Amino acid sequence: MPDASNRNLDAHWMPFTAMRDFKKRPRFVSRAQGHYYYDEDGRQLYDSFAGLWSSGLGHGHPKIVEAVQRQVAEMDYAIGFQVSHTKAIELAEKLVDFAPDEFSTAFFTNSGSESADTSLKIALAYHRANGEPQRTRFVGRARGYHGTNFGGMSVGGITPNRKTFSAALIPGVDHLPHTWVHEKNAFSKGQPQWGGHLADELEDICALHDGGNIAAVIVEPVAGSTGILPPPVGYLERLREICDRHGILLIFDEVITAFGRLGEPFAADRFNVMPDLINTAKGLTNGVIPMGAVLVQKKIYEALMSGPEQMIELFHGYTYSGHPVAAAAGIAAIDATIEEGICQQVRELEPIFEEAIHSLADHPKVTDVRNIGLMGGVDIAPREGAPGMRGSEVHKICFWDEDLVMRNSADNLQFSPFLNARPDDIAMTFEKVRRALDKIE
Numbered sequence: 023m024p025d026a027s028n029r030n031l032d033a034h035w036m037p038f039t040a041m042r043d044f045k046k047r048p049r050f051v052s053r054a055q056g057h058y059y060y061d062e063d064g065r066q067l068y069d070s071f072a073g074l075w076s077s078g079l080g081h082g083h084p085k086i087v088e089a090v091q092r093q094v095a096e097m098d099y100a101i102g103f104q105v106s107h108t109k110a111i112e113l114a115e116k117l118v119d120f121a122p123d124e125f126s127t128a129f130f131t132n133s134g135s136e137s138a139d140t141s142l143k144i145a146l147a148y149h150r151a152n153g154e155p156q157r158t159r160f161v162g163r164a165r166g167y168h169g170t171n172f173g174g175m176s177v178g179g180i181t182p183n184r185k186t187f188s189a190a191l192i193p194g195v196d197h198l199p200h201t202w203v204h205e206k207n208a209f210s211k212g213q214p215q216w217g218g219h220l221a222d223e224l225e226d227i228c229a230l231h232d233g234g235n236i237a238a239v240i241v242e243p244v245a246g247s248t249g250i251l252p253p254p255v256g257y258l259e260r261l262r263e264i265c266d267r268h269g270i271l272l273i274f275d276e277v278i279t280a281f282g283r284l285g286e287p288f289a290a291d292r293f294n295v296m297p298d299l300i301n302t303a304k305g306l307t308n309g310v311i312p313m314g315a316v317l318v319q320k321k322i323y324e325a326l327m328s329g330p331e332q333m334i335e336l337f338h339g340y341t342y343s344g345h346p347v348a349a350a351a352g353i354a355a356i357d358a359t360i361e362e363g364i365c366q367q368v369r370e371l372e373p374i375f376e377e378a379i380h381s382l383a384d385h386p387k388v389t390d391v392r393n394i395g396l397m398g399g400v401d402i403a404p405r406e407g408a409p410g411m412r413g414s415e416v417h418k419i420c421f422w423d424e425d426l427v428m429r430n431s432a433d434n435l436q437f438s439p440f441l442n443a444r445p446d447d448i449a450m451t452f453e454k455v456r457r458a459l460d461k462i463e
């Protein structure tokens with residue numbers, strides 16, 4: 023690639039990146055195809071994270087590329103307020119068909135963060151329309167991630183987000199404890215047996231505030247960004263029961279888990295627990311064009327279809343809600359997911375991935391390994407006095423020495439293989455990571 027020292031690296035403030043460290047030896051890719059990235063010298067790097075959990079079908083999927091090219095030429099943009107367009111309605115129909123039967127309606131956003139805030143607002147609007155305007159409180163979970171906007175951050179449970187930005191805009195939030203207790207469920211495969219009872223803490227929160235004041239509980243069915251925490255057996259079922267008992271809506275943030283990553287269209291299908299709202303983004307368009315969607319159950323949509331008919335029922339939306347080019351990508355991505363039997367492929371790959379990721383369990387630096395579907399996390403022991411350093415070193419060694427793009431979040435190494443990955447590539451990924459682990463102090 024052109025010499026990075028010729029670039030003005032201060033011009034681009036990168037998301038979630040240690041800028042000063044990055045600038046010491048910048049890592050750039052310039053092309054992506056199939057399961058690989060390429061840098062400007064043509065070096066091929068295997069993508070072990072499928073974009074950013076986003077591109078499960080592979081980069082440059084021909085069907086999606088073609089749909090986007092056709093759409094941008096046919097209609098690049100269309101106003102979405104008061105006038106609709108055929109691609110948005112087509113995608114909404116497809117999405118609702120792909121979703122569990124209970125879901126009747128999709129509201130389009132542009133990202134997972136916007137889906138989080140949209141779902142919280144729909145929950146408030148629903149209760150108000152239902153004659154319960156006092157339901158204004160929310161319940162999230164420690165180690166939950168619902169994006170970076172103020173609503174999602176407030177219900178989220180990531181310390182640096184909450185510390186720096188104070189999450190002050192939604193003060194009425196409580197947090198359930200997270201479900202990962204090392205002594206109880208380290209090195210679990212799939213759903214851990216221990217921890218279902220932790221959902222009962224929701225009863226305590228209801229007792230404290232009165233469940234009748236709580237609008238919604240929001241959780242990732244499998245916590246992703248904070249280290250891949252599969253739900254303990256029975257946990258999601260208990261959350262559902264308690265929400266039902268108190269008239270509280272349950273929101274699943276499926277920004278990572280939707281569109282096949284768990285071997286079913288949605289995590290709701292895999293765990294057989296039906297939330298009231300499902301948040302999506304990422305895989306909706308295979309990461310090709312930014313887009314998200316909140317799926318709502320019919321009862322919610324219908325409750326809001328009230329009041330004077332000339333008035334807007336949900337005072338919410340974005341200039342790019344249902345953007346035609348994004349919608350074209352979404353239609354092609356869902357079609358490809360179905361036609362290529364992606365969920366079946368994931369079900370077949372899951373045990374292969376499980377075995378491969380747990381092959382790291384005996385490495386002296388590894389303290390935990392967790393997996394479900396095609397999501398996996400490996401914790402490594404932090405270096406004394408320098409938390410996150412070892413994770414960052416593994417990432418860099420993989421990039422420079424192993425031709426592997428992998429993701430670390432501090433000392434948690436995260437893996438999100440392509441939904442149509444080759445078994446040999448899954449095995450190769452963990453051989454490369456092992457060699458990187460061997461190299462670090």
Ligand SMILES: Cc1ncc(COP(=O)(O)O)c(C=O)c1O
Nearest residue numbers: 133134135167168169275277303
């Ligand atoms: C569960 C979950 N919700 C929300 C988000 C935020 O999505 P975005 O970065 O598209 O705003 C993410 C991103 O990783 C996520 O994993």
